Amino acid sequence: xxxxxxxxxxxxxxxxxxxxxxxxxxxxxxxxxxxxxxxxxxxxxxxxxxxxxxxxxxxxxxxxxxxxxxxxxxxxxxxxxxxxxxxxxxxxxxxxxxxxxxxxxxxxxxxxxxxxxxxxxxxxxxxxxxxxxxxxxxxxxxxxxxxxxxxxxxxxxxxxxxxxxxxxxxxxxxxxxxxxxxxxxxxxxxxxxxxxxxxxxxxxxxxxxxxxxxxxxxxxxxxxxxxxxxxxxxxxxxxxxxxxxxxxxxxxxxxxxxxxxxxxxxxxxxxxxxxxxxxxxxxxxxxxxxxxxxxxxxxxxxxxxxxxxxxxxxxxxxxxxxxxxxxxxxxxxxxxxxxxxxxxxxxxxxxxxxxxxxxxxxxxxx
Amino acid sequence: xxxxxxxxxxxxxxxxxxxxxxxxxxxxxxxxxxxxxxxxxxxxxxxxxxxxxxxxxxxxxxxxxxxxxxxxxxxxxxxxxxxxxxxxxxxxxxxxxxxxxxxxxxxxxxxxxxxxxxxxxxxxxxxxxxxxxxxxxxxxxxxxxxxxxxxxxxxxxxxxxxxxxxxxxxxxxxxxxxxxxxxxxxxxxxxxxxxxxxxxxxxxxxxxxxxxxxxxxxxxxxxxxxxxxxxxxxxxxxxxxxxxxxxxxxxxxxxxxxxxxxxxxxxxxxxxxxxxxxxxxxxxxxxxxxxxxxxxxxxxxxxxxxxxxxxxxxxxxxxxxxxxxxxxxxxxxxxxxxxxxxxxxxxxxxxxxxxxxxxxxxxxxxxxxxxxxxxxxxxxxxxxxxxxxxxxxxxxxxxxxxxxxxxxxxxxxxx
Numbered sequence: 001x002x003x004x005x006x007x008x009x010x011x012x013x014x015x016x017x018x019x020x021x022x023x024x025x026x027x028x029x030x031x032x033x034x035x036x037x038x039x040x041x042x043x044x045x046x047x048x049x050x051x052x053x054x055x056x057x058x059x060x061x062x063x064x065x066x067x068x069x070x071x072x073x074x075x076x077x078x079x080x081x082x083x084x085x086x087x088x089x090x091x092x093x094x095x096x097x098x099x100x101x102x103x104x105x106x107x108x109x110x111x112x113x114x115x116x117x118x119x120x121x122x123x124x125x126x127x128x129x130x131x132x133x134x135x136x137x138x139x140x141x142x143x144x145x146x147x148x149x150x151x152x153x154x155x156x157x158x159x160x161x162x163x164x165x166x167x168x169x170x171x172x173x174x175x176x177x178x179x180x181x182x183x184x185x186x187x188x189x190x191x192x193x194x195x196x197x198x199x200x201x202x203x204x205x206x207x208x209x210x211x212x213x214x215x216x217x218x219x220x221x222x223x224x225x226x227x228x229x230x231x232x233x234x235x236x237x238x239x240x241x242x243x244x245x246x247x248x249x250x251x252x253x254x255x256x257x258x259x260x261x262x263x264x265x266x267x268x269x270x271x272x273x274x275x276x277x278x279x280x281x282x283x284x285x286x287x288x289x290x291x292x293x294x295x296x297x298x299x300x301x302x303x304x305x306x307x308x309x310x311x312x313x314x315x316x317x318x319x320x321x322x323x324x325x326x327x328x329x330x331x332x333x334x335x336x337x338x339x340x341x342x343x344x345x346x347x348x349x350x351x352x353x354x355x356x357x358x359x360x361x362x363x364x365x366x
Numbered sequence: 367x368x369x370x371x372x373x374x375x376x377x378x379x380x381x382x383x384x385x386x387x388x389x390x391x392x393x394x395x396x397x398x399x400x401x402x403x404x405x406x407x408x409x410x411x412x413x414x415x416x417x418x419x420x421x422x423x424x425x426x427x428x429x430x431x432x433x434x435x436x437x438x439x440x441x442x443x444x445x446x447x448x449x450x451x452x453x454x455x456x457x458x459x460x461x462x463x464x465x466x467x468x469x470x471x472x473x474x475x476x477x478x479x480x481x482x483x484x485x486x487x488x489x490x491x492x493x494x495x496x497x498x499x500x501x502x503x504x505x506x507x508x509x510x511x512x513x514x515x516x517x518x519x520x521x522x523x524x525x526x527x528x529x530x531x532x533x534x535x536x537x538x539x540x541x542x543x544x545x546x547x548x549x550x551x552x553x554x555x556x557x558x559x560x561x562x563x564x565x566x567x568x569x570x571x572x573x574x575x576x577x578x579x580x581x582x583x584x585x586x587x588x589x590x591x592x593x594x595x596x597x598x599x600x601x602x603x604x605x606x607x608x609x610x611x612x613x614x615x616x617x618x619x620x621x622x623x624x625x626x627x628x629x630x631x632x633x634x635x636x637x638x639x640x641x642x643x644x645x646x647x648x649x650x651x652x653x654x655x656x657x658x659x660x661x662x663x664x665x666x667x668x669x670x671x672x673x674x675x676x677x678x679x680x681x682x683x684x685x686x687x688x689x690x691x692x693x694x695x696x697x698x699x700x701x702x703x704x705x706x707x708x709x710x711x712x713x714x715x716x717x718x719x720x721x722x723x724x725x726x727x728x729x730x731x732x733x734x735x736x737x738x739x740x741x742x743x744x745x746x747x748x749x750x751x752x753x754x755x756x757x758x759x760x761x762x763x764x765x766x767x768x769x770x771x772x773x774x775x776x777x778x779x780x781x
Contacts, residue, residue: 047458047462048458048461049455049459049461051458052455056454154551155551160578173477175481176481258451261454262454262478263477263478264478266552268450268474268552269474269478271409273449304452305455312463330445
């Protein structure tokens, strides 16, 4: 998918203009409106249920961004991303619960933000370890090696060793009031929502900037044809590992963010299924597009919740629907994915791209 | 083409109307709303389906027999597929729907939600019977009508030690040997292991290496082979039924020769069907009677199962239906008491409902339930059954409170 077509009479004369974030006044206005909606309107009108849906979407976006980077931009298929999210979550939790922070850091709520950064770095390094096989294998074989990340990290190391720290058994409790950012104790959906927004925006900025740099171009070259990329002088192995690092880094942020929404974490929170789910997110949203990760996350979460909401009034007429629907929802969801793959194989991002072009060029398309 | 477009428009309109109505739904004044979180499609759906059916049938029974002092219960029942992030949004949906109490499900989500339900003061009657949830000081709004996992494990080990070990040829010559099979990644499976080990040590067992058996396991030969050298006399299983059946089958096939002790979620009518001859002699803890047994109120359980879910043959219904009835009836009793006291707030339901129950008889073969402000272990008695000659029969009733009163009161609460 190429860049969006510009409206008539807008011409770029240099690369800087080509790569500007907001290229026209209309786009600038649109983005300001989006920020107003995200930072003002939603917090004002949404109740805790809607906010929790937003938080779940944000968590999914953060997870999917890393998967999108590896699969969509660098061509490295991964099925072990939940492991890196788990590493981030556990690193942050352990740092908060066990590390002897200086008192002022706890008082001023610096410990959690610092733990997020450390968690991201640790998860990034951990991801690089599982990226090493990408030097020798690709395709289905790489899928298997990334799957190993799940089993080694979550099922073995975290379950058998990390979870035993503190002697609590499997579930690490995060008592209310443990997580603090600045003067705010993170104890409500609204506060989690703001953390989520900041994390998602930061990670999107990191991703977009990397993708419009030489690093991003190298990743895309590797994805399109790794042999050609090597012939052109790109150090394929180095850039693949960089992709794993950045994907793990963002996954670590996802995990560290998610603990702010939980009162306890256990290895059960990071099943292998979640890695598969994230791949589903980018397939529906659109492979090779940051919009794709966002749209896919919104689709996966909102459709599931929407189906649930739709059945509540219908159950008044036909009460058995509630219990029957417990099965049907999953089937309807599977069907939705199949329909999507058949009728919209390029994902939601492609449809968005078409819509943008239509309005940009309206009424005189060239 | 026109017809097709028309149909698709009608369909979209219908969904949109339903969605909007669902979003703004409010029930009439004479109803009490309850939420139920179930797993019918996820990791624990092998036992979760029957539980979910039981909840809906029990609520119908409660409504048919006068509801909560004349008020009808409106039940919102959702599946979350054992995806913990989704459980958190469902909980918020229940709050939005103004549910006064929630019938919850697994250990992972129940523990993750425990501080939140305490903050929101919403009684949460879970199907997780983790001992961690019994200390009101920590988890005041978490309750359940069952013997907690730790008491179950202690009871199982004690019953085997009392009834089976003396019949073994090595009795009196050496220490009995026990090993534990569970999914260590799962708080549900591993929650009672610490208590089980303490009990085994107290009774003088030699404890073998733990075996990590996944909840999804279909082959456990490597774990059984790893135990061959230790030669356990008995194995404790704390997973759900499919995984336990796989372990029993492999243990039988490889000739391990150990007896089997099984926690409630792994011990139901499906076990003999899945494990075949390997299930013979299996000992398990079931705080409730098995489906169809001759105990008070079971006729109603069977009647409602036939009436509302006639498509499911009775021989496929299990003890999990009965335990769902126990949760629903227990909650209904608490609601009735709180309503009578004129306080249907969360705190009212807890203080004037649950915590006024002393030796409350639900029926269904369950030991009487008691809750106090300092102890939410509703039962101290573990009912131990044995599967022999094609049927489950009561082997022993171990009352830990009577047998070890000091430990029960001072040491065993909350883990």
